[in-house]
Amino acid sequence: MPADAAIAALPIAETALKIPAHIAVIMDGNGRWAKARGKARTEGHVEGVKALRRLVNLAMAYGVRHLTVYSFSSENWRRPPEEVSFIFSLLRRFVASDLDTLHANNVRVRIIGSPEGLDPGLTRMIEGVQLKTLHNTGLELIVAFNYGGKGEIVEAARRIARDVAAGRLSANDINEASFARYLMTADTPDPDLIIRTSGEQRLSNFLLWQGAYAELVFLEENWPDFGETGFVKALTEYSRRKRRFGDVEAQEP
Numbered sequence: 001m002p003a004d005a006a007i008a009a010l011p012i013a014e015t016a017l018k019i020p021a022h023i024a025v026i027m028d029g030n031g032r033w034a035k036a037r038g039k040a041r042t043e044g045h046v047e048g049v050k051a052l053r054r055l056v057n058l059a060m061a062y063g064v065r066h067l068t069v070y071s072f073s074s075e076n077w078r079r080p081p082e083e084v085s086f087i088f089s090l091l092r093r094f095v096a097s098d099l100d101t102l103h104a105n106n107v108r109v110r111i112i113g114s115p116e117g118l119d120p121g122l123t124r125m126i127e128g129v130q131l132k133t134l135h136n137t138g139l140e141l142i143v144a145f146n147y148g149g150k151g152e153i154v155e156a157a158r159r160i161a162r163d164v165a166a167g168r169l170s171a172n173d174i175n176e177a178s179f180a181r182y183l184m185t186a187d188t189p190d191p192d193l194i195i196r197t198s199g200e201q202r203l204s205n206f207l208l209w210q211g212a213y214a215e216l217v218f219l220e221e222n223w224p225d226f227g228e229t230g231f232v233k234a235l236t237e238y239s240r241r242k243r244r245f246g247d248v249e250a251q252e253p
């Protein structure tokens with residue numbers, strides 16, 4: 001047997017990392033991180049942006065194709081208005097400070113969520129970011145902002161109903177594949193791995209449809225503490241999982 005054939009036949013080491021094509025992250029625990037340090041919750045959010053930057057760099061370095069981050073849920077409006085407006089201003093500041101670098105790194109940015117409740121300036125900014133990076137071919141960074149999974153599914157159903165009423169779609173042609181095309185994530189494969197920090201073990205209305213077969217990994221650390229250690233821990237856990245998709249044996253996605 002030629003030497004290179006022997007190498008190819010070697011079993012993959014148990015620790016070999018599988019890199020998910022799509023990772024989605026629930027960035028949770030900013031408030032608790034701040035509280036533990038006697039700081040205001042807003043300081044936790046500021047540190048959270050630094051962790052987001054680390055995550056984007058890690059995703060690029062490890063060859064992840066799609067990265068979705070949950071940055072403001074449709075339920076987060078329940079928070080005090082000062083905190084809500086601070087999070088909104090952070091999004092603006094993140095775009096102002098990071099958009100050029102993201103663009104230079106060939107990152108395609110998309111924002112998913114409802115425009116409802118956002119001021120027109122923010123909506124324009126979101127459109128500008130998407131347009132600027134539209135033709136980039138590197139990492140796809142999807143920011144879920146003012147996003148809720150149930151709301152997304154309802155909105156898809158509403159648009160489908162309109163298309164059926166207008167004769168553009170037949171009710172018989174509604175199936176999982178056609179339905180998914182009405183979701184905000186159309187064109188992006190479902191997440192393989194959903195990571196949540198802060199020890200909470202729930203989805204909080206994140207990617208309810210798309211996460212049907214995602215592997216879930218919960219990390220104890222709060223989001224501002226997230227870095228390569230947590231990232232590799234999640235990937236290691238993911239690599240150990242056997243994804244069956246309803247079958248009896250492990251399957252490739």
Ligand code: IPE
Pocket residue numbers: 027028029030031032033071072073076087198223
């Ligand atoms: C996540 O951190 C950030 C957002 C939800 C915007 P939290 O603000 O939820 O932090 P905890 O959960 O209160 O610690």
Ligand code: IPE
Pocket residue numbers: 026027028029070071072073076200202204
């Ligand atoms: C989920 O975190 C939303 C984001 C991370 C943006 P929350 O902190 O809002 O979730 P719950 O309220 O603990 O479920």
Ligand code: MG
Pocket residue numbers: 028029030
């Ligand atoms: Mg939280």
